[in-house]
Amino acid sequence: MRFHIITAAFLWAAFVESRKIRGISSSYKRFYRERKSFLCIDGSKIIPFEQVNDDYCDCADGSDEPGTSACPRGRFYCTNLGFRPHYIPSSRVNDGICDCCDASDEYNSHARCQNTCWNLGQKERAYVEGQMKTLDEGLRLKQQLIEEGVLLWREKQAQLRELQRAAEDLQIKLEEHRKRKHEADRLKEQTLKALKAGDRDVRPESSSCGFRHQNSTVSHLFQLLDSNKDGSISLDEVKAKVVLVHDETRVLSEDEALTLLGGGHQMDLSKFQNTLWDVLTRGDGYKIKDAHSAPGGLMSEDPHLKAADRAAEWEAADLKKVEEAYETVNMEISDLQKKLEIDYGTDWEYLFLNxxxxxxxxxxxxxxxxxxxxxxxxxxxxxxxxxxxxxxxxxxxxxxxxxxxxxxxxxxxxxxxxxxxxxxxxxxxxxxxxxxxxxxxxxxxxxxxxxxxxxxxxxxxxxxxx
Structure with missing residues (x-):
């Protein structure tokens, strides 16, 4: 009697196994509760329940054959307990190749599949655990970089404000230096004009001193030209001593020399002062040969002109320094503003990359x-x-x-x-x-x-x- 009970239990278990609906996930089991009929999941057709998994495709969506390869559009669900479940095309069911790690897709084939889900799961769990550790460490470091980014952003903003204040100060200095440079140039020009015109106010002495200064300058130039010291300048002396500013090697022609002498062949100091002196000092293209100065001859040796020239040079040098500093600061401001305009993240966390x-x-x-x-x-x-x-x-x-x-x-x-x-x-x-x-x-x-x-x-x- 006991033997018959065991045999009946075995046959019933085999019958239940044969009716097991393979290839479906737990969320779809409600569609496959055994009853008299089966409704295709897409609702297109009703078939007898006996036709589910009978290796013949009745439903257009393949839902009646989840555990066989009968339907071209069917899907087989790998449970893969211990690893990741997933779907495979139903065409791979019982094809002799193990696609599910739990071997459930090859339940009726010659393939000898091993259940590898547990080993695969262990590897994936170890990988995910490593990823979680990396994420935890990454988030910790990220928080540090966010804090550094906020501080760096504030430092950049403070640096920008300092540069803008420096630019404002330099702009004020720049205007001051420009005025001083303009004044120095004006004084130099006045001194030069006074020397050329014989102005008595070239220096703060009395009018007689002014005349003496001019007469001394005129006399020096006259003596440079009067080679034979006979008290007059001749045509040959002009040709020998006067040259073009831009071509010192060319000797003046006789006509050019005559023109400089006012049409005559010689001139004394009085005539020189009213004619050739003015030509040589106002820069009309002529100068005395081998003179150490630009047009104007020895006039450049005047101490007042030298002082005015030095003052103009100093102011020009100071102005250039302030202009360069102002330009440098403005370039730094522009560069910093461009950097601060960039989107570095909601908490400036990417600022450290710049x-x-x-x-x-x-x-x-x-x-x-x-x-x-x-x-x-x-x-x-x-x-x-x-x-x-x-x-x-x-x-x-x-x-x-x-x-x-x-x-x-x-x-x-x-x-x-x-x-x-x-x-x-x-x-x-x-x-x-x-x-x-x-x-x-x-x-x-x-x-x-x-x-x-x-x-x-x-x-x-x-x-x-x-």
């Missing part, structure tokens, strides 16, 4: 990424090519700061300019991890940094079925 460059060698090329600036490629031969200039953030709406775009690199031989897309991934260190060129002159970079770590990733955790 001014940094990261390199990665791939085969014969060295790639350099300078965030918010440039991307370049340098060959072993030393040729460097621009792969793009900083353009914008281009990540999806939920994670805008996950991708950078660099545009307008050097032109490609096929036309158009080189561009680079940089994907930022979570990591405990900051650096380039890979560079690819999927299409001509279009580059893709993987850039790892803690500031790319997102807290939402932790919410995914390890799959519940692992």
């Amino acid at each position: 001014g940094q460059c990261y390199k990665l060698k791939v085969y014969e090329y060295m790639y350099t990424l300078c965030p918010f600036n440039t991307v370049s490629q340098k060959s072993t031969a030393g040729t460097e090519v621009s792969l793009g200039l900083w353009g914008m953030w281009a990540g999806p709406a939920k994670n805008r700061y996950s991708q950078m775009v660099y545009e307008n690199g050097e032109p490609c031989w096929q036309g158009g300019s080189r561009t680079t897309s940089v994907t930022l991934t979570c990591g405990t260190e900051t650096g380039l991890r890979s560079v690819k060129e999927p299409s001509k002159c279009q580059y893709i970079m993987d850039f790892e940094t803690p500031v790319a770590c997102q807290p939402v990733l932790k919410q995914r955790g390890v799959h519940s079925e692992l």
Whole structure:
């Protein structure tokens, strides 16, 4: 009697197993409760329940054959207890190849499949655990970089304010120096004009001193020209001593010398003072040969003119220094303002990348990424090519700061300019991890940094079925 009970139980278990609906997930089991009829999941047809998994496709959506390969559009669900469940095309069921790690897809084939789900699950759990540790460390480092970014942003703002104040002070100094330079030039010009015109007020002595100064200057020039010291300047003496300012080697013609002498062949000191003296001192293109000064001869030796000239030179030098300082400060302000206009993230966490460059060698090329600036490629031969200039953030709406775009690199031989897309991934260190060129002159970079770590990733955790 006991033997018959055991045999009946075995046969019943076999019958139940034969009627088991394979290839469905727990969420779809409600559609396959055994009853008299079966409604195709797409609602297109009702068939007797005996036709479910009978190796003949009755439903257009393949839902009546989840555990066989009868339907071309069917899907088989691998439960894979201990690992990740997933679907495979029903055409792979009982094809002799193990697709499910729990071997459930080869329940009626010659294949001898081992259940590897537990080992695969262990590896994935270890990987996910490592990722979680990396994420935790990355988020910790990110918080530090956020704090540093906030401080750095404040420092940059303070630096900008200081530079702007310095620019304002320099602008005031610049106006003062320009006025002083203008005054020095004006005094120099007045002194020069006074010397040329014999003005008695060239220096603060009495009028007789002024006349003596002028007469002394005129006398010196006259004596330089009067070679034979006979008290007059002759035609030959003018030709021998007077030259063109821009061509000292050419000897004046007789007609030119006569013109300088006022049409006569000689002149005394009185006539010289009213004619040739003025020509030589006002810079009309003539000067005394081998004189150490520009047009005006010995007039440049005048101490008052020298003092005025030195003062003008000093003011010009001081003005130039202030102008250079003002220009430098304004350039620093402009550069700093451009840097501060860049979007460095909601908490300025990416600010630390500005001014940094990261390199990665791939085969014969060295790639350099300078965030918010440039991307370049340098060959072993030393040729460097621009792969793009900083353009914008281009990540999806939920994670805008996950991708950078660099545009307008050097032109490609096929036309158009080189561009680079940089994907930022979570990591405990900051650096380039890979560079690819999927299409001509279009580059893709993987850039790892803690500031790319997102807290939402932790919410995914390890799959519940692992």
